[in-house]
């Protein structure tokens with residue numbers, strides 16, 4: 001099939017590349033000329049495991065091309081994906097200006113039936129708004145379909161190629177047929193393509209992410225309580241996760257969820273509820289608790305050092321909001337860095353992929369180490385903010401030689417408590433017994 005993807009951000013690029021991989025001809029459009037030029041030369045602008053191989057292969061096979069010319073893309077495509085940013089506006093509601101702007105531009109170019117697919121995360125009612133823009137600017141029949149993405153950074157290729165489900169919001173039979181044909185190759189194992197109306201589809205995305213954020217938040221609260229009563233959150237997590245109704249996943253407590261989706265989507269759903277005069281109380285609690293959870297590690301430090309971090313030097317492992325990504329948006333590590341510096345401490349950081357992005361954001365506010373061990377030089381303590389695999393089984397003897405004190409504050413519960421007792425570390429983690 002012939003596809004156009006408008007917007008080559010994270011979602012657009014993964015979508016375009018993975019759609020090309022099953023044999024479709026995909027043309028990706030972006031207004032950023034320098035970026036398009038780079039992609040035409042085979043340079044991939046994001047880090048996502050496995051995507052580079054698919055990206056290059058499909059460029060070589062001429063199934064994946066890039067342009068700044070919207071007219072060329074619209075003319076050739078039966079299905080046009082919009083993968084454009086929907087940042088929170090000043091009031092927390094998603095800003096739809098990119099989407100509605102693109103819809104207007106496309107509307108002026110269409111000469112025959114097209115399916116316009118909205119891949120961005122948008123408030124309920126956006127498909128109707130996009131349809132209205134088309135109605136205003138063209139008499140050509142088009143269908144606007146809502147098709148939210150459920151990609152997780154780090155495993156996005158797998159999520160796209162073998163999705164748990166595909167959600168398609170449309171009431172048009174013609175659009176439904178085309179979308180079923182397009183997604184057929186991705187659900188051959190039998191996972192469902194769920195057809196529904198546009199509004200339900202739009203709400204599904206927000207509800208899914210908000211539910212997951214709520215699940216994590218609930219566990220963060222259980223972890224905090226565990227510390228107070230002397231229970232172990234790992235045991236509680238296993239105890240409840242074995243119940244199929246609860247499930248094992250997304251029960252890991254930490255220092256708050258981050259990233260480009262959860263914080264934005266919870267906020268947008270709360271806003272959407274508010275606009276409809278519904279008091280969605282649980283979402284407000286989730287947002288507040290998550291902000292508080294980001295402070296947990298620093299609070300532990302403050303109590304260990306009797307409220308005085310002046311002159312202390314810390315090593316920080318992990319900057320990305322989660323492993324296998326260089327994305328630092330809403331990363332708890334950034335909050336920790338700000339707080340430590342504000343309180344007069346110095347910090348040396350290491351992250352396998354996130355260093356460049358942090359450098360671009362905060363420059364020399366912190367020192368950057370070449371590897372995880374060098375970050376430990378003369379540090380009063382090690383802080384862990386992201387659960388990268390390379391941090392899971394480190395050389396503790398080598399660490400001991402570098403650290404000024406054998407002290408670890410772990411925001412991701414990476415180490416076995418007994419092991420830390422045997423090694424003689426002070427080890428403070430989330431929702432588990434203190435090793436001192």
Ligand code: UDX
Nearest residue numbers: 149150151152153216250251252254257258259261322
């Ligand atoms: C999420 C959704 O999973 C995905 O379906 C959607 O399309 C986009 O948002 P992503 O933001 O890439 O994906 O990351 P995810 O793996 O879901 O983690 C989100 C945050 O929750 C991270 O900050 C992570 O550290 C945190 N988390 C996750 C926990 O604190 N505990 C857990 O048990 C799981």
